[in-house]
Amino acid sequence: MxxxxxxxxxxxxxxxxxxxxxxxxxxxxxxxxxxxxxxxxxxxxxxxxxxxxxxxxxxxxxxxxxxxxxxxxxxxxxxxxxxxxxxxxxxxxxxxxxxxxxxxxxxxxxxxxxxxxxxxxxxxxxxxxxxxxxxxxxxxxxEQVRIATQHLARREEEVVFRLARAIELRDGDTGGHVDRVAESSRIIAETMGLDSGFCRTLALASPLHDVGKIGVPDAILNKPGRLDDAERSVMQKHTTIGAEILAHADSDLVQMAAAIANSHHERWDGTGYPHRVAGANIPLAARITSVADVFDALISERCYKKAWSLEEARAEILRGAGTQFDPTCVAAFEKSWDKIVALMARDYASSNKSAA
CATH class of the missing domain: 3.40.50.2300 (Response regulator)
Incomplete structure (x- = not known):
């Protein structure tokens, strides 16, 4: 001593x-x-x-x-x-x-x-x-508490990941949509200067944005073609169904996922669904996820549409600033465009390699 x-x-x-x-x-x-x-x-x-x-x-x-x-x-x-x-x-x-x-x-x-x-x-x-x-x-x-907390966080992440995978498969998409939405959301949030804890939680929560599709009939969910008004009304209920599934959670991650599920189809101008809220009244996590989700949906092939090119989808997102999307989120999307393109290239290359 x-x-x-x-x-x-x-x-x-x-x-x-x-x-x-x-x-x-x-x-x-x-x-x-x-x-x-x-x-x-x-x-x-x-x-x-x-x-x-x-x-x-x-x-x-x-x-x-x-x-x-x-x-x-x-x-x-x-x-x-x-x-x-x-x-x-x-x-x-x-x-x-x-x-x-x-x-x-x-x-x-x-x-x-x-x-x-x-x-x-x-x-x-x-x-x-x-x-x-x-x-x-x-x-x-x-240190023991840190390890135990880390273990619990990994288990929570695994449950969320597997649930998101199940929804993705039921939706007829095996192309990694939820992974790309998660990573795109994280990139946009980081570009907006949001703190690392929020960005991490967003990346884990955003894949559950369509969890409510569990409650949508297969005939509507996988219909090859446009939905009629009645079918569209049923489809739109996936937002409130998702919010109900994830409601009343103690976990910050699941609380954010519930907000995203409920509000990712709301529009900045208040003409979205299910509650027609507008502007900053839409949860920030949902506003960010909305940009990432719509962009990836546009560049992905679906049973009812062909895939758009990256530039076509980019232009559509930019056109939606101030009407469909939060202008700040769109500005961050545009600022991080190179990272988004790199993500898409990497993901699709990986998907093609797996398919081969």
Missing amino acids: RIVIVEDSSSNLAVLCRMVGHINTSLQNDHVECVGFTDPLKAIDYLQESACDLVITDYLMPSVTGLELIQMLRGMPAHQHVPVVIVTADADRARRMEAIRAGATDFLTKPVDPIELRLRVANLLELRRAQNVIARHADDLA
Whole structure:
């Protein structure tokens, strides 16, 4: 264990170092390393770079007092709880109270009694060892909690992913639509400068935008051709069905997925469905997903339409800014166009390779 001693008198410093240099604590025979300084400013520089287990400092020193040294020491994260002993010839109670308020742990009165010094130092080193054990235990618990939380997050992600896959297959699409919507949504959100937590949750939640299609009859869901008005009315219910499936969740991810499922067909101008809300009243996650979903739907072949080219779909998204889509989301889509194109190229290349 390491003890730092600060004493402006070199002879007194040598005596103090000699007194404590061979102390063995009662729990373990730890080697005690003594590092001494006659200049408190050099001691402060040293402590900013190196850890220690105990500080012994003189009270009256010419450049920095022991009280000031303690205050600076307590401002260092690594030394906020390190025991500090003040050595002073002054027994004034007010001065001692001032030192305690600054963070002093114990006092020794000059001239220092060697036996008392060794006993107090040994006790304080045992205190420091106990602090270190508790700190390591806390770190171990924090790591266990981190691993468990990470495990739960992965399980949540897996459930969401598999549910999204099931919906995709029922919708007759095996071309990775939900993966591309997830990644496109994340790219748009990142370009908008949204925080990493939101972007991650969005990428996981957006694939569930069409979960409500579970409640749409196959004859309508996979009809080769345009839907009539009655069929379209049934199809549009997939938004509210999806919201009901995902409602009342404790998970932030599922709450966002519910908002997306309910609102990804709302329009910026208020003419969308199911609730005809407009502008910023549409949840941001749904506004972003709407751009990604429509774009990918346009460039994908469906039983009722041919695939559009990337440029045709891009132009359609840009035309919809301010009417169908949030202009800010469209601007982010346009700004991140190169990333979107790279994503599509990579995904379709991977799909073709898998098919081969």
